[in-house]
Structure formats: C-alpha cells, structure tokens
Amino acid sequence: MNPAPTPPSRLDLPESSRGVLRRLATHGPATRPQLAKVLGLSRPTMSAVMPELMDLELVSSGGSSRGATGRSAVLYSLAAGAGHVLGVEVGATRARVVAHSLDGEQIAAREERISARRRNITDAAVSTTMELCEKVLAEVGDGHGPLRDVVVAAPTKPSTKPTAVSTSGLQPDGVEQLAAALPVPDDVPVIVENNVNCAAIAEHRLGAAQNQDTFVYLQVGVKIGLGIVVGGKLMHGAHGASGEVAMMPFPWSPGEEPARAGLEEYLGSEALMARCAEVWTSGNGPVPKDAEALFQAAARGQSTARRLVDQHATDIGRLAVGVMSVLDPGLVVLGGGVGQNQLLLPGVRRATTALAWDTEITVGALGEHATVLGAVHIAITRALDRLT
Amino acid sequence: MNPAPTPPSRLDLPESSRGVLRRLATHGPATRPQLAKVLGLSRPTMSAVMPELMDLELVSSGGSSRGATGRSAVLYSLAAGAGHVLGVEVGATRARVVAHSLDGEQIAAREERISARRRNITDAAVSTTMELCEKVLAEVGDGHGPLRDVVVAAPTKPSTKPTAVSTSGLQPDGVEQLAAALPVPDDVPVIVENNVNCAAIAEHRLGAAQNQDTFVYLQVGVKIGLGIVVGGKLMHGAHGASGEVAMMPFPWSPGEEPARAGLEEYLGSEALMARCAEVWTSGNGPVPKDAEALFQAAARGQSTARRLVDQHATDIGRLAVGVMSVLDPGLVVLGGGVGQNQLLLPGVRRATTALAWDTEITVGALGEHATVLGAVHIAITRALDRLT
DNA sequence: ATTCTGTGTTCGGTAGATTAACAAACTCAG
DNA sequence: CTGAGTTTGTTAATCTACCGAACACAGAAT
Structure with missing residues (x-):
C-alpha cells in the first residue's frame, strides 16, 4: 500500500547500523568511540548497534585498543562470515579470478594464460575462466560467509544497460553467456563491466588516483x-x-x-x-x-x-x-x-x-592487476550497497 | 560537540516537510492526498506538515480540486512569500536580468543590447547589467518574499572552484567583480556559472532535453x-x-x-x-x-x-x-x-x-533565452537545496 | 434523507535516536 | 595498594518523526 521509504534491502537494519557496517568494511577495524565520532552517533546508539551486528555475524570483536589513559576499548571488525565477492577478468590473452572479503582482503586468486590466436573471447577462454572460478571457490571454502557478488571484467560494454551498441570488435554474447553460466548459485548477482572501467576503479581505490574523485x-x-x-x-x-x-x-x-x-x-x-x-x-x-x-x-x-x-x-x-x-x-x-x-x-x-x-x-600504480582488482572492488561496492 | 546529522540548513524542518516544499516548487500546486501518495507519507503526517509550512508562509492554500465523487481536496501551492531568485546573463553583445519565483514563474525581466566593439566583458557591460538588475529588483518589489539566490551566466569559468585556468579570452576578474558588486543584500549568495552550462540546464528543465538525464x-x-x-x-x-x-x-x-x-x-x-x-x-x-x-x-x-x-x-x-x-x-x-x-x-x-x-x-528549443533561463533555474535549485 | 466515497483530524503506538546519570575498567601518583 | 582522573560502556528517561485505526466532515448520487 505504502511505498517503502527506504529501498528494499535484504537486511532490515536501522541507518546507524548500516553506517557502522559500511565503515568497518571500507576503513577497517575500529572501536566504538571511533565509529561514534566519525558517524556522528551517540554511545547509547553504539550500544544498541554492535550486539545487533554481532548477532547477525556481520561483525566480530577482536582485540582491544587502549589509549594513554582510561578504560581500553574493544576493537570491532568485519566478521569472516560477512561474506565474500569474486572478481573475474577475461581477456584475449589471459584469465584471472580473485576472491576478496568485503573489507578488501584477498582470500584466493588464480590466473592462466590463454593461447592468443584470436583477438576476441574464444570458447577456450570461457571454459578456462569457468575452471579458474571453480578452483577459487573451492579454495575459499565456506569459512567466509556467502558469496555476495560477482563482477566480470571484459573488453565489452557493461551489461547494466540493455541497449546494445556495437563498436568494439568482440562478440558481446560470449561474455554475457559466460556471466550467466558461471559456477555460482543462481541468486548471486553477476554483472559484466568493461575492463578499462574496472582498471579505473582500481586505481581510484588502491592506486595512483586515491586522492582524486574525478x-x-x-x-x-x-x-x-x-x-x-x-x-x-x-x-x-x-x-x-x-x-x-x-x-x-x-x-x-x-x-x-x-x-x-x-x-x-x-x-x-x-x-x-x-x-x-x-x-x-x-x-x-x-x-x-x-x-x-x-x-x-x-x-x-x-x-x-x-x-x-x-x-x-x-x-x-x-x-x-x-x-x-x-x-x-x-x-x-x-x-x-x-x-x-x-x-x-x-x-x-x-x-x-x-x-x-x-x-x-x-x-x-597497479600494472596488469588493475583490472581484476577493479572488478573485485566494484563487486564489494555492490554487495555493500545491497547490504546497507 | 556532535557533528550535525543533517547538513546545517536555515529552516529546521523534518524530512517530510522538506519533501512537500520541494515537490510544490518543482511540480506546481497539488492536494494533500496527491502529495502524500507521491512522497510516500501518511495523512496524519500531512496534517502536521501543512499547517507548519503555512505558518512559515512558505505555502499557501488555493482553490479546491474535487474528483468525481467524495469530498473535495484543498489545493496547496508555493506561497508568494516563499521568495524569488535572479538570473543574470552578461555577454559581449547583450545583458539580461530575470526574476522568477521558486516555482519557476517569471516575475520580471529586462534586457539590453551592448555595443559590441570588443569580444569580452567591458565596463560598460558591467554597469548596464547593474542597472538592469536594479530595475528588475524594483519591479519585483517586496510582495515576493526574500531574494534567495543569484546566478550570473557569463562566458567564463564557473566561480565555484577557486583554481583559475585561463583558456578563454575573457577577463574573469571583470565578471567576478560584477558578481560581488551586484545591488543585492550581502547575505544573498551570488555565483558565476558558465553561459553554456546554463543553457544546458535550461534545455534540460524546459527545453529539448527534458527526458534525458544525461x-x-x-x-x-x-x-x-x-x-x-x-x-x-x-x-x-x-x-x-x-x-x-x-x-x-x-x-x-x-x-x-x-x-x-x-x-x-x-x-x-x-x-x-x-x-x-x-x-x-x-x-x-x-x-x-x-x-x-x-x-x-x-x-x-x-x-x-x-x-x-x-x-x-x-x-x-x-x-x-x-x-x-x-x-x-x-x-x-x-x-x-x-x-x-x-x-x-x-x-x-x-x-x-x-x-x-x-x-x-x-x-x-529555447533559442537565445536558454542562457538566462538556465541561470534562473540553477538559482532556484540552489535556493531549494539550501531551504530543504 | 440516506448512502457512498473520498478528505482531514485525533489518538495511541513505535522506531530510532538522544541526553543524563551511573557503573566498569584502566593508568598513574602518592 | 589505594584512590584520583579518565575513558568506555550501560541503563533509564525522553524526544522526534512518523504510522495505523478510528472517527468526523463534505460533497454527489440515489
């Protein structure tokens, strides 16, 4: 009857909890007072938020950080069970698959050269990629929570827009099929993103463009x-x-x-x-x-x-x-x-x-790894957006 | 002590009131049920919001709109006292000044040709513009609430960024000085925006690009x-x-x-x-x-x-x-x-x-009026952003 | 007049946050 | 070792902004 004021999200968390979750994912471990200060929340609010996030196994309490004086504060970080994410790069000469947790830590990685007879994505490239993907997922195991998102970086147009414009020399269908056929559960969102766009994002988050928003x-x-x-x-x-x-x-x-x-x-x-x-x-x-x-x-x-x-x-x-x-x-x-x-x-x-x-x-600053790293970071961003 | 959760705004209104105000400004008069539906608010909330906005003289209740059946609903629209805004265009050959209310209705307008001996903004152009500005403000009188924003469209770089890059052949100083010297109260924000950018905005809001966000x-x-x-x-x-x-x-x-x-x-x-x-x-x-x-x-x-x-x-x-x-x-x-x-x-x-x-x-679609209209609409947007 | 159907108000309740006061933990100085 | 000073965390009371349900109101058609 009533349009939801906030867009529908899997978890039904208050704004403050989302903020904390996002902060822990993007800026690493922190104490309650730190989080409260940076997010503009009060201590009682933190007192409500943290148990909630721990109950959901999204956050875990680690060591403690004590200042020069006063009681020591406990450190919180993203729980291992918060989930992970896949970055897949498939090009004419090489395939890479990388798994990271939501806080950006690498969990597993594989890569393989592809014989480069053609200048586009061949069936061989597709099957190689699928194999790499399986190996990486096996290596991840199930100690890292659910797989939350997959981004495939390829020399094609991104898949988000339905309209197709044919300018590059590749078969877009091949990559789209790969995206659809990846050995991941059906409810895991998979998108294709242009490889250059991925590299740009990687340089933004981790590389030479960290201080430049544009x-x-x-x-x-x-x-x-x-x-x-x-x-x-x-x-x-x-x-x-x-x-x-x-x-x-x-x-x-x-x-x-x-x-x-x-x-x-x-x-x-x-x-x-x-x-x-x-x-x-x-x-x-x-x-x-x-x-x-x-x-x-x-x-x-x-x-x-x-x-x-x-x-x-x-x-x-x-x-x-x-x-x-x-x-x-x-x-x-x-x-x-x-x-x-x-x-x-x-x-x-x-x-x-x-x-x-x-x-x-x-x-x-990231050399040839820029593309996969970018894919993985786009996946993290998407997972976090969906989660918060 | 505590960073404000919402950025500081003159009026301290709840989210719902801001939404109503903005909606009335951008989409014209509406009844409570219409507003409630489009903004996802309940009738009790509307019952609290409307008197609040009317007390502030931001909104006025006009006629009534009745459907085929049932009780007729009261129409609300932006009050005249909600304020107005100025768009100023100064080019090499022409100056224009236009005043609009926050809902986009024109209140007053003047223009004048400038003898075009030079290709840049001359002192004559500046003084002509100031005069036009005074005339327009006089014509507006004080039946239209406070002047809330002024945007000057000129063939220069926008003034928002401090860094100056000299690529065009104009003296940016001239226009900046004009902006500072305009006959408006000191607390009214004045910015300079590039004339082409203004025209783009005008075509977006009123012209050929209404359905294209990019x-x-x-x-x-x-x-x-x-x-x-x-x-x-x-x-x-x-x-x-x-x-x-x-x-x-x-x-x-x-x-x-x-x-x-x-x-x-x-x-x-x-x-x-x-x-x-x-x-x-x-x-x-x-x-x-x-x-x-x-x-x-x-x-x-x-x-x-x-x-x-x-x-x-x-x-x-x-x-x-x-x-x-x-x-x-x-x-x-x-x-x-x-x-x-x-x-x-x-x-x-x-x-x-x-x-x-x-x-x-x-x-x-707007011909040579695109530039001023764009300036005025940027001013409206800024005023509304500050207000809500 | 009665009924039907939308409009607006009143009342009570809830979610999510806050301030204030207090309890707990840690350091350091005597 | 004890107590002062400081910071962390909890509890209780309150506040704001909203919603749902029930009710009162106004207009049109029977």
Missing part, C-alpha cells in the same frame, strides 16, 4: 580505451559506450576525411609496430618483435626507437588533450601495455601542456 | 563550447574547464601539428565567414555579411552557400563525434547562433552516424 584512466595498448570516474563513480553513458575514444575523429583536418575508428588504427600498438618496421634500418639490428622490445631499445638510447616512442608519446598526449578538453579531469592515469611505460610520460606531458592547461598525468 | 549541449557560434549534464547535474571538471572543446587537438593527423585552440579558430563563425568570402564568386551576388545571411542564402538554394553550410555541418558533426566518443550522451542538443540553425541538422547527423553510433541530435 579523473580519467587512459588505457593504451593493442586497443585504446578510457575509463571515466566522476565524483568517485564510473560514468557509463547512455549506451554504456562512454570512453570509446577509439571512435574519435581521426585524421581530422580541413583536408582529410576521418575514418571510422581511425584513431585506434593509428594509436594501437599494431600500428605503432607497423610504423616501426617501416622506418627501421638494417644497421639498427633486428626489428623489435613487439612494443615491449621497442621500448627497451628506446631505453638503451637507440635513436630510431627513441624517435618512434617520442612520436607515440606526442600522439597519446594529443588524445589526452581531446579527453581533457571535454572532461577537465584532475588527473590522467595512463595504463595498458604501452601506456604503462614510464618512457612515455615526458612526451605526453609536453603535448598536453602545449595544447591545453596543466593537468597531472601519471602512470598507473 | 546529455550534452553543444554551442556553436562565434565560439564553441559544451555543457555536460550527467544524471541531471552539471559536470564542471577539476578546474571548471569541462566542455572547453575549443581546445581539442586540431588539425590532428599523422602529418599535421595541432594548434592551441585550433578547433575554435576553424569552427568559429568568423572562420566560417572567412572561408565564405574566399570561395564566394561575384556571380552569386554580394558576399553574405554574417552567418545569418549565409544560412539564408543556403535556404534559398544558393549552391555556394549550401556547400559551405554542408561542410560546416560535417565539421560540427565531427566535433560531436569527438564528444560522443568520450561521453556517450543520450542526446546532443545544438545551440548558439550557428548551431541553432535547422539547416545544419541533416549534415551533422550524417557525420555522426558515419563515424560513431546512432545518437539523437536536436536543435535547442
């Missing part, structure tokens, strides 16, 4: 992509296609016609290596096999390699300017196989300051 | 700019410079070096008219004086004009693609002296579908 994660590798965090939350766009910077008009000048996804064709690492092969002279030794090798040559001071890397840095810097001129992020974090490389940084910065205003630019 | 307002005129609305709220960016698309790298291709603000130099209406003068042949009659005239010639079917307009539409479409590929807005609203023109639409759409995915593109 920033951008620019992934540069075989493909290019962008994750946008505004006010601590991911931007998805109307079709889940925000950050598809591969579609930026390029080449773009009075005399030239842009090509569809022309920017990716030019900035992707394959194009970089093609240009490399073209200008490489025999006196320089063997042509670098991959971007990794090219950057190593540049680091050794090899001049052709240096020139290629500098040019690439400038190009990425211009892409960054394109993004900055729309969003004005406080920070640009570079990631991905190529973007990760420290050698790029000066060139990128030079290009951005030349064309726009000063904005902090860094390399991601 | 969209983009692309202004194309003498200068180009972008207003970004995400989840119903303006995006400002870390330095208030979001939407500065004039800084996009252009020209941008393997062979060319982008110039600082090169895109504005190419897409601004002055550049358009320069190209026009260049290709115009004497057999076509006199060279069009301004963009307006050029578009009229195109509308008449004049082929050189048509070609120029088509090319311009394509160029704007590519800019739109650049924006879409970052944000994936559900809708792009075109505004500004040039962008407003219906003739552009097909060409813009052609360019976007060629390079990206299908996204709705429209022309703004």
Whole structure:
C-alpha cells in the first residue's frame, strides 16, 4: 500500500547500523568511540548497534585498543562470515579470478594464460575462466560467509544497460553467456563491466588516483580505451559506450576525411609496430618483435626507437588533450601495455601542456592487476550497497 | 560537540516537510492526498506538515480540486512569500536580468543590447547589467518574499572552484567583480556559472532535453563550447574547464601539428565567414555579411552557400563525434547562433552516424533565452537545496 | 434523507535516536 | 595498594518523526 521509504534491502537494519557496517568494511577495524565520532552517533546508539551486528555475524570483536589513559576499548571488525565477492577478468590473452572479503582482503586468486590466436573471447577462454572460478571457490571454502557478488571484467560494454551498441570488435554474447553460466548459485548477482572501467576503479581505490574523485584512466595498448570516474563513480553513458575514444575523429583536418575508428588504427600498438618496421634500418639490428622490445631499445638510447616512442608519446598526449578538453579531469592515469611505460610520460606531458592547461598525468600504480582488482572492488561496492 | 546529522540548513524542518516544499516548487500546486501518495507519507503526517509550512508562509492554500465523487481536496501551492531568485546573463553583445519565483514563474525581466566593439566583458557591460538588475529588483518589489539566490551566466569559468585556468579570452576578474558588486543584500549568495552550462540546464528543465538525464549541449557560434549534464547535474571538471572543446587537438593527423585552440579558430563563425568570402564568386551576388545571411542564402538554394553550410555541418558533426566518443550522451542538443540553425541538422547527423553510433541530435528549443533561463533555474535549485 | 466515497483530524503506538546519570575498567601518583 | 582522573560502556528517561485505526466532515448520487 505504502511505498517503502527506504529501498528494499535484504537486511532490515536501522541507518546507524548500516553506517557502522559500511565503515568497518571500507576503513577497517575500529572501536566504538571511533565509529561514534566519525558517524556522528551517540554511545547509547553504539550500544544498541554492535550486539545487533554481532548477532547477525556481520561483525566480530577482536582485540582491544587502549589509549594513554582510561578504560581500553574493544576493537570491532568485519566478521569472516560477512561474506565474500569474486572478481573475474577475461581477456584475449589471459584469465584471472580473485576472491576478496568485503573489507578488501584477498582470500584466493588464480590466473592462466590463454593461447592468443584470436583477438576476441574464444570458447577456450570461457571454459578456462569457468575452471579458474571453480578452483577459487573451492579454495575459499565456506569459512567466509556467502558469496555476495560477482563482477566480470571484459573488453565489452557493461551489461547494466540493455541497449546494445556495437563498436568494439568482440562478440558481446560470449561474455554475457559466460556471466550467466558461471559456477555460482543462481541468486548471486553477476554483472559484466568493461575492463578499462574496472582498471579505473582500481586505481581510484588502491592506486595512483586515491586522492582524486574525478579523473580519467587512459588505457593504451593493442586497443585504446578510457575509463571515466566522476565524483568517485564510473560514468557509463547512455549506451554504456562512454570512453570509446577509439571512435574519435581521426585524421581530422580541413583536408582529410576521418575514418571510422581511425584513431585506434593509428594509436594501437599494431600500428605503432607497423610504423616501426617501416622506418627501421638494417644497421639498427633486428626489428623489435613487439612494443615491449621497442621500448627497451628506446631505453638503451637507440635513436630510431627513441624517435618512434617520442612520436607515440606526442600522439597519446594529443588524445589526452581531446579527453581533457571535454572532461577537465584532475588527473590522467595512463595504463595498458604501452601506456604503462614510464618512457612515455615526458612526451605526453609536453603535448598536453602545449595544447591545453596543466593537468597531472601519471602512470598507473597497479600494472596488469588493475583490472581484476577493479572488478573485485566494484563487486564489494555492490554487495555493500545491497547490504546497507 | 556532535557533528550535525543533517547538513546545517536555515529552516529546521523534518524530512517530510522538506519533501512537500520541494515537490510544490518543482511540480506546481497539488492536494494533500496527491502529495502524500507521491512522497510516500501518511495523512496524519500531512496534517502536521501543512499547517507548519503555512505558518512559515512558505505555502499557501488555493482553490479546491474535487474528483468525481467524495469530498473535495484543498489545493496547496508555493506561497508568494516563499521568495524569488535572479538570473543574470552578461555577454559581449547583450545583458539580461530575470526574476522568477521558486516555482519557476517569471516575475520580471529586462534586457539590453551592448555595443559590441570588443569580444569580452567591458565596463560598460558591467554597469548596464547593474542597472538592469536594479530595475528588475524594483519591479519585483517586496510582495515576493526574500531574494534567495543569484546566478550570473557569463562566458567564463564557473566561480565555484577557486583554481583559475585561463583558456578563454575573457577577463574573469571583470565578471567576478560584477558578481560581488551586484545591488543585492550581502547575505544573498551570488555565483558565476558558465553561459553554456546554463543553457544546458535550461534545455534540460524546459527545453529539448527534458527526458534525458544525461546529455550534452553543444554551442556553436562565434565560439564553441559544451555543457555536460550527467544524471541531471552539471559536470564542471577539476578546474571548471569541462566542455572547453575549443581546445581539442586540431588539425590532428599523422602529418599535421595541432594548434592551441585550433578547433575554435576553424569552427568559429568568423572562420566560417572567412572561408565564405574566399570561395564566394561575384556571380552569386554580394558576399553574405554574417552567418545569418549565409544560412539564408543556403535556404534559398544558393549552391555556394549550401556547400559551405554542408561542410560546416560535417565539421560540427565531427566535433560531436569527438564528444560522443568520450561521453556517450543520450542526446546532443545544438545551440548558439550557428548551431541553432535547422539547416545544419541533416549534415551533422550524417557525420555522426558515419563515424560513431546512432545518437539523437536536436536543435535547442529555447533559442537565445536558454542562457538566462538556465541561470534562473540553477538559482532556484540552489535556493531549494539550501531551504530543504 | 440516506448512502457512498473520498478528505482531514485525533489518538495511541513505535522506531530510532538522544541526553543524563551511573557503573566498569584502566593508568598513574602518592 | 589505594584512590584520583579518565575513558568506555550501560541503563533509564525522553524526544522526534512518523504510522495505523478510528472517527468526523463534505460533497454527489440515489
């Protein structure tokens, strides 16, 4: 009859209990007075809340922390039984599955390479991922409470929006099927999130963007992509296609016609290596096999390699300017196989300051683990939102 | 001692009263049962709330609305004494000042042209604006409650963020000084907001974007700019410079070096008219004086004009693609002296579908009034936020 | 006039928090 | 070892903001 004032939630807890639970999950163990102060609650309220949460086995009391004077306070932390969460990364060359508890502690982790004959998600990748998933869940056992959420990171559009826009070269169906077929109970929510978005969240929570609530994660590798965090939350766009910077008009000048996804064709690492092969002279030794090798040559001071890397840095810097001129992020974090490389940084910065205003630019702090970690943290956030 | 659980607000009202007040302001008059249903409140609660709000002179009871059967219900609406708000637009060629009540009804309005010798805000513009402001306030009188907020729309960065970034050609100080010197009581909050952002908000509340919570307002005129609305709220960016698309790298291709603000130099209406003068042949009659005239010639079917307009539409479409590929807005609203023109639409759409995915593109519904109206609506929102 | 149906009020009750007062635990100084 | 000083936790009384149920009120149709 009456629309619920608070959205329906599994647990029916008062606001104060939710606050305490969330705080313990996001900021680790704390005493009652600490919690009371930070949440603006009174001691009697804490006296009601803590037993309630302990009865539900969501919180456990650990040691005690005593100050210089006065009675010592007992420490509370999230109980093991509060539950756990899965982060799954499935890409063209690798699959990873990680389990964390709701307070962000890792419980189990597995990964495996996938033979990379194709550039998209194959059936082999899917079955490998399912196996990893089973192994991780077995390792978790049942001492860690219920599995509360699963997030699959894949080079696809996020699954939240129903409308499908086909811009990337992958079969979205494959990943959606994987999400549906994962060996988890039916009542566990599973979503697919874009891998770049996941990496952005990871850098926000654990990495290079911890102090920036509004920033951008620019992934540069075989493909290019962008994750946008505004006010601590991911931007998805109307079709889940925000950050598809591969579609930026390029080449773009009075005399030239842009090509569809022309920017990716030019900035992707394959194009970089093609240009490399073209200008490489025999006196320089063997042509670098991959971007990794090219950057190593540049680091050794090899001049052709240096020139290629500098040019690439400038190009990425211009892409960054394109993004900055729309969003004005406080920070640009570079990631991905190529973007990760420290050698790029000066060139990128030079290009951005030349064309726009000063904005902090860094390399991601989490390397190739950013994506899974981001998936797991999105899962934690979702679980907590549902719980509180 | 204890941090306030709710942020400090002038009025100390219960949640339910705030809800009622807000609802009446944003959705116009309503009866108690209607309010109760939509806000999820009970009749006894309404019985407590309405007298409280009437005592504060925030709400007044008007006529009565009777259904087909049963007792007729009393209609309530925002009281005149609830207050009013000012929207001020100051540009290079025109100043406008508008007063609205908190429910969005216009109370008074004035505007004046400014001799446009310069491209920025002159002292003359400032004093003209102050005079308009005084006249409007005099016309409002004191039958409309307190002045609660003022928003100044100007082609500058918004004033909310302290960090200054100098990208546009204006003196930000001039506008800030205007804001500080406006003939309003000292305790009335005054902010400066970017004019394009204001226009975006106006199209969202009253115009072409009413059904889209996430969209983009692309202004194309003498200068180009972008207003970004995400989840119903303006995006400002870390330095208030979001939407500065004039800084996009252009020209941008393997062979060319982008110039600082090169895109504005190419897409601004002055550049358009320069190209026009260049290709115009004497057999076509006199060279069009301004963009307006050029578009009229195109509308008449004049082929050189048509070609120029088509090319311009394509160029704007590519800019739109650049924006879409970052944000994936559900809708792009075109505004500004040039962008407003219906003739552009097909060409813009052609360019976007060629390079990206299908996204709705429209022309703004509010014309040149968008900016002031947006300012006034931002002011209303701020006043309401402070009040509730 | 009576009945039916919505509108508004009165009364009593509940959930969730608070302040105030008190009891318990810990440190340190004599 | 004892007691002062300090902090933690509990208990009791109260307050605020809401709800449900019952009732009184007003208009339209029988």
